[in-house]
Amino acid sequence: MRQVAPGLLVATLIAAIVLGALSAVLWRAGGGSGLGPADIAALKFTLVQSVLSSVISCVLAIPVARALARRAFVGRGLLITLLGAPFILPVIVAVLGLTAVFGRAGVISAALGWFGLPPVQIYGLHGVVLAHVFFNLPLATRILLQGWLSIPSERFRLAASLGMGAGPVARVLEYPMLRSFLPGALVIVFALCLSSFAVALTLGGGPRATTVELAIYEAFLFDFDLGRAAVLASVQMGLVVLAAIAALRWSGAEGFGAGMDRTIRRRDAETPLLKAQDFLVLLGVTLFLVLPLLMILLRGLPGLMDLPGTVWASLQTSAIVVFFSIIIGVGASFVLAMAAVRLGWLEGVALLGIATSPMVIGTGLFLMIHPFDAPSRYTLHVTVAANVLMALPFSLRVMLPKMREIYNNYNRLAMSLGLSHGAWIRLVLWPRMRRVTGFAAGLTGALSMGDLGVIALFASPDQATLPLQVLRLMGAYRMEDAAGAALLLMCASLAIFWLFDRGGRVDADT
Amino acid sequence: MMKHLTLVTGLVAATSAVAETPVLNVYTYDSFVSDWGPGPAVEEAFEKVCGCDLQFTGAGDGAALLARLKLEGARTEADVVLGLDTSLIGAARESGLFAPASVSADYTLPVAWSDDMFVPFDWGYFAFVGNKGGKSPSSIAELAASDAKIIIQDPRSSTPGLGLLMWVKAAYGDDAPQIWADLSDNIVTVTKGWSEAYGLFLEGEADLVLSYTTSPAYHLIAEEDDSKQALPFTEGHYMQIEVAGKAAATDQPELADQFLQFVVSDAFQQVIPTTNWMYPAVTPAAGLPEGFDTLIQPEKSLLIASDQADALRDVALGEWLAALSK
Numbered sequence: 062m063r064q065v066a067p068g069l070l071v072a073t074l075i076a077a078i079v080l081g082a083l084s085a086v087l088w089r090a091g092g093g094s095g096l097g098p099a100d101i102a103a104l105k106f107t108l109v110q111s112v113l114s115s116v117i118s119c120v121l122a123i124p125v126a127r128a129l130a131r132r133a134f135v136g137r138g139l140l141i142t143l144l145g146a147p148f149i150l151p152v153i154v155a156v157l158g159l160t161a162v163f164g165r166a167g168v169i170s171a172a173l174g175w176f177g178l179p180p181v182q183i184y185g186l187h188g189v190v191l192a193h194v195f196f197n198l199p200l201a202t203r204i205l206l207q208g209w210l211s212i213p214s215e216r217f218r219l220a221a222s223l224g225m226g227a228g229p230v231a232r233v234l235e236y237p238m239l240r241s242f243l244p245g246a247l248v249i250v251f252a253l254c255l256s257s258f259a260v261a262l263t264l265g266g267g268p269r270a271t272t273v274e275l276a277i278y279e280a281f282l283f284d285f286d287l288g289r290a291a292v293l294a295s296v297q298m299g300l301v302v303l304a305a306i307a308a309l310r311w312s313g314a315e316g317f318g319a320g321m322d323r324t325i326r327r328r329d330a331e332t333p334l335l336k337a338q339d340f341l342v343l344l345g346v347t348l349f350l351v352l353p354l355l356m357i358l359l360r361g362l363p364g365l366m367d368l369p370g371t372v373w374a375s376l377q378t379s380a381i382v383v384f385f386s387i388i389i390g391v392g393a394s395f396v397l398a399m400a401a402v403r404l405g406w407l408e409g410v411a412l413l414g415i416a417t418s419p420m421v422i423g424t425g426l427f428l429m430i431h432p433f434d435a436p437s438r439y440t441l442h443v444t445v446a447a448n449v450l451m452a453l454p455f456s457l458r459v460m461l462p463k464m465r466e467i468y469n470n471y472n473r474l475a476m477s478l479g480l481s482h483g484a485w486i487r488l489v490l491w492p493r494m495r496r497v498t499g500f501a502a503g504l505t506g507a508l509s510m511g512d513l514g515v516i517a518l519f520a521s522p523d524q525a526t527l528p529l530q531v532l533r534l535m536g537a538y539r540m541e542d543a544a545g546a547a548l549l550l551m552c553a554s555l556a557i558f559w560l561f562d563r564g565g566r567v568d569a570d571t
Numbered sequence: 572m573m574k575h576l577t578l579v580t581g582l583v584a585a586t587s588a589v590a591e592t593p594v595l596n597v598y599t600y601d602s603f604v605s606d607w608g609p610g611p612a613v614e615e616a617f618e619k620v621c622g623c624d625l626q627f628t629g630a631g632d633g634a635a636l637l638a639r640l641k642l643e644g645a646r647t648e649a650d651v652v653l654g655l656d657t658s659l660i661g662a663a664r665e666s667g668l669f670a671p672a673s674v675s676a677d678y679t680l681p682v683a684w685s686d687d688m689f690v691p692f693d694w695g696y697f698a699f700v701g702n703k704g705g706k707s708p709s710s711i712a713e714l715a716a717s718d719a720k721i722i723i724q725d726p727r728s729s730t731p732g733l734g735l736l737m738w739v740k741a742a743y744g745d746d747a748p749q750i751w752a753d754l755s756d757n758i759v760t761v762t763k764g765w766s767e768a769y770g771l772f773l774e775g776e777a778d779l780v781l782s783y784t785t786s787p788a789y790h791l792i793a794e795e796d797d798s799k800q801a802l803p804f805t806e807g808h809y810m811q812i813e814v815a816g817k818a819a820a821t822d823q824p825e826l827a828d829q830f831l832q833f834v835v836s837d838a839f840q841q842v843i844p845t846t847n848w849m850y851p852a853v854t855p856a857a858g859l860p861e862g863f864d865t866l867i868q869p870e871k872s873l874l875i876a877s878d879q880a881d882a883l884r885d886v887a888l889g890e891w892l893a894a895l896s897k
Contacts, residue, residue: 166775
């Protein structure tokens with residue numbers, strides 16, 4: 062009971078907030094209204110791009126994570142930290158970074174121009190998928206990398222002593238691990254792409270690329286049809302829930318047995334061919350991810366020197382938001398993971414936070430607060446709540462497999478020793494969960510730093526977070542300042558990510 | 572844990588709770604209240620004369636502003652709503668959430684203004700903006716026939732995007748679908764909002780971007796860069812007039828009236844050109860800032876009356892979607 066009770070409470074809270082917000086919108090609308098052909102078209106496009114984006118992101122993540130898992134090289138830690146960067150950038154900044162590389166006036170088009178070739182055509186379905194892979198390949202890689210690290214080093218040693226090559230190792234050790242990690246990664250990326258809006262629109266090239274989220278936006282702001290907005294949001298949520306159920310059924314989650322939790326040289330992968338393969342994979346992914354970041358860096362540097370003072374003030378506001386988001390988010394995620402070891406469906410509940418349209422959640426929360434007080438007084442509370450909701454599925458995904466493994470491997474021993482609940486957490490759980498908890502905290506913090514969240518719906522002038530300030534600068538023509546502020550945002554997010562991720566990894570690799 | 576956060580957010584609320592001075596709540600769009608918008612200067616100037624506390628609440632853009640007000644209904648805290656535009660006036664009037672206002676001023680708008688509810692505070696012309704020496708078609712039709720690449724905004728999520736929709740409709744009526752079909756191969760992409768489009772244009776992703784005739788003034792005045800130009804089109808240019816109105820549910824009706832009158836005064840109007848980068852609704856005594864004289868002056872102003880705009884909007888959107896989804 063003590064294992065599941067706090068987690069159940071958290072799950073109830075999540076469901077109450079999300080479903081409460083959705084019901085508030087429905088109630089205010091006086092019921093749902095039907096969908097038109099344009100909504101159905103939007104639904105189709107959304108599904109196609111989400112499936113493509115999530116499958117491509119996750120499939121590409123497999124060789125990348127494997128290469129990172131079995132190679133040691135200078136700059137590996139830095140590369141892993143940089144992998145967090147695309148994911149936490151405000152969408153608009155990332156899109157500008159991407160077009161600086163892949164756009165009509167981008168680096169690649171310029172290079173093609175030297176050979177008399179026409180510019181790259183980024184705008185269209187493939188552009189949307191490209192951007193989503195840019196955002197989510199790193200995330201999927203990190204999730205799968207956790208998977209590789211969860212295979213005890215003793216297994217690889219045993220495989221080496223049995224003379225197994227890379228092929229048998231893949232079949233015996235790596236495929237089973239992927240079976241338990243890949244479905245979760247797929248669902249999370251799918252859910253993220255489902256609620257994509259600005260990316261799809263900007264790179265989609267026109268109204269063909271209308272997503273459900275834009276249809277919700279349109280229903281809400283253009284037609285003030287709250288009923289249609291709520292129905293669309295419910296459909297969106299239903300899709301994610303279906304995907305989550307499918308993933309749970311598909312994933313075979315069995316542990317590998319206990320090990321000494323150490324990493325090891327992978328003797329099976331030391332052939333020149335595999336070395337070359339991993340090198341090329343890592344080089345490719347580094348170029349793909351780092352070039353756009355480099356463009357953001359180059360563009361941001363001139364503006365970074367003399368940023369307006371209010372940008373620094375908003376960094377402070379963001380820091381407060383991040384602090385509370387991490388504490389609440391990681392705490393909630395930890396107890397949720399403990400409970401989800403027994404009750405697997407809890408992970409589906411956690412997904413609700415990203416399965417529902419931010420627009421509808423924000424509006425619903427607004428409607429829930431409004432009868433009692435002015436919602437603008439709760440800007441930061443709501444922002445923290447939204448950040449926690451949004452980050453929970455990710456931190457849970459990161460924590461849960463490790464948690465499950467620990468319970469599988471040590472719970473019987475602990476019970477036979479009569480270990481108390483407190484001692485179990487302190488002696489067994491925490492030391493082993495530390496690495497993933499650090500990663501989860503870094504992820505939550507970085508996400509909270511970069512996400513615009515619902516603050517744009519609620520904001521009062523004095524409480525701008527850094528991402529909102531970037532948008533405001535852009536809206537005021539100040540593209541250079543905005544680029545500087547975006548760079549600051551990227552650095553701050555990465556610093557938070559690195560700090561916690563490192564903190565979690567201290568003496569874990571010895 | 573949340574106590575500290577309450578403390579932080581509470582500070583803002585506390586300043587009004589402690590003070591005895593009346594509070595005027597003004598809802599406006601987000602960029603108005605930003606540090607680079609007119610908000611801070613307007614607040615300072617009005618508080619000097621009103622003996623009150625002016626509090627801005629920002630809400631997305633004009634459309635989000637109206638949606639916000641509708642959500643809150645009669646129980647809104649808003650006394651004044653500032654930042655609706657001509658395309659939203661019809662819906663705003665129908666909502667029944669606004670009260671008549673009696674403000675008079677010598678408007679310097681290109682069209683006659685008589686409205687018993689909404690007070691105009693600035694205006695501008697939509698225009699395609701490009702680089703001097705670059706592609707410069709002289710009409711929408713010529714643009715559609717050319718190979719110039721343009722970036723526009725989605726009318727469903729952006730004010731300029733909706734402006735272009737109405738522009739084409741006002742200029743071409745029943746021929747609008749053909750114009751859009753011809754334009755479709757010029758459009759590089761359609762963005763969610765103005766910022767994305769303008770940012771992409773500055774990155775060199777297109778020859779032209781849909782913006783305002785006043786955009787080059789920003790580059791000229793704030794960046795001393797005279798390389799940008801707005802293109803005068805022979806069909807005329809569609810206008811955007813931004814207005815303020817008094818909330819019917821206000822608990823500060825006198826103060827709200829005083830603010831609306833202040834909106835058309837010099838103190839407010841002189842802030843507008845170099846913060847909102849729009850034309851003031853009443854040219855201030857000191858005239859327009861240097862640099863505004865270099866802007867193009869369209870020969871013809873287009874504007875669809877607010878009582879027809881709503882019906883026309885849905886027709887035009889259908890045509891736009893049909894033409895660009897092919």
